[in-house]
Amino acid sequence: MSGESVDNSLKAIRAAVRRQLGVDELPPVDVDPASLPRFSPHLPDELDDESRAELAERARALEPWLQGPFHLGGNLVIGGAWRNDQRWRSMEDIVPELSGKRVLDVGSNAGYDPFMFHLRGAAYVLGCEPFQFIEQAHFLESIYRTGVDFRQIAWQQLDPAEHERFDYVHCHGVLYHEPHPLALPQKLRSMIAEDGELLFGSMMLANPEVSEYAR
DSSP: OOHHHHHHHHHHHHHHHHHHHSOSSOOOOOOOGGGSOOOOTTOOSOOOHHHHHHHHHHHHHTOOOOSOOEEEETTEEEOOSSOHHHHHHTTTTTSOOOTTOEEEEESOTTSHHHHHHHHTTOSEEEEEOOSTTHHHHHHHHHHHOOOOEEEOOOGGGOOHHHHOOEEEEEEESOGGGOSSTTHHHHHHHHTEEEEEEEEEEOOOOOOGGGGGGOO
């Protein structure tokens, strides 16, 4: 996909982020690169000025970055509004060791969770993202070269006959977007192998006074 077509596809997403966060571009994240997961052994310890500028420009063209932070080598880090690194600190004891397992991630966005599953030893990871955030995942995969299989498909398109079943299925941040929420877990259940596991996450409404907004 050309840079122009990617930018056009991201316009609606940028407008939605602007409405929610009040900014067009998120400020740089203040984080030590050494504290972040190293998603690839191929990352250079140092980046020359030209390489750093090129990577930074490619990342800017894919704004907004909601997931992150992602270390791209040297001292270059892509920030993110959601601080997935902090979320994963709370998941360390929840996500099992995945050596040799087939893993499905639904709603992958820029791919943080699929890359983490790969770090935990998964033999195959399928990351599904229906929106143009998939371009961020493809950009990162071109750098990390993990072998994660990112596809621009929605959960409704998942089919065990085509994609087979998975030992571990993860879905986070998708349910509250769905007008028919029961259909999503039913679909995910069909994708789980015998003795497989499902890790499912969703935001909850803590205030009963706004419960009319819950589907």
